[in-house]
Amino acid sequence: MMGKLIWHEWGRLLALASGSYMVWASFWAFFYRKFFWDMIGGTLGPAGIIPGNNTKPLVDIVVNIPLLQIFTLLFSLFALMLEWPLPMIKGTGLHRSFLARVVVYFLAGFVGIMVYQTVDCAIYFVITSMVYLRAHMLGEIMRDTRSRNGEA
Template structure:
């Protein structure tokens, strides 16, 4: 049996979660719903559950103006560009950084958990971040970093 390469597993999960985040953000433009609106909501006879006035800022940036969806879609595209590297990013320090990916995945999860369509993307982004943290704990190096060892200033 072989040894599990944690950063490769998390790369595939992160790529899937990021594509899902872009897709969920797309649907979030058309069906705008703040996911956590049921917390502290007011139940009205005609109209159902109304969100609490304490969450007015979230209603503004998710339902009235889809700012969270736009930011999440942009971050999802950045993650796809890192995980399935664009030719301009291939072999750069940004593309090889596992710690940067962990931070971006946690930011992606924090954004996608706010709107209804992005909850699965948030879950898988956190799972990918945990696997990347495991790869960092095992001091794994990406294949591009191993190939570039000892090279200075070569393009």
């Protein structure tokens, strides 16, 4: 017989993978700036798709000012900080809260879906937020790692 799935442990692995992936993708997004949804209302030009006027504000905060890249980098670093906590954060209410993780990871996915390089990891972050929401709905609690290893 197989064991029971511990949802928040699976969510932790997903968050670590998508957080590290988004850090890497954010750095690439600083150098190769592209708005992912530029095909909506865009026209085909000699250098590829030219975004339409309806997406100009989003193109401005992705291409001209890399604001969304900065936010994706900050969200991914915050996700890694939650999953690999510093000693001062470990055991605090923020570290043990599943709902805080659901909100942070959903926001990371929402912001990351706008930048071309971070679309995949943004989808992984949305999946991670759903996994943590399921863990919260099942009533799972996050225990301290020392108590799981049998140490005092």
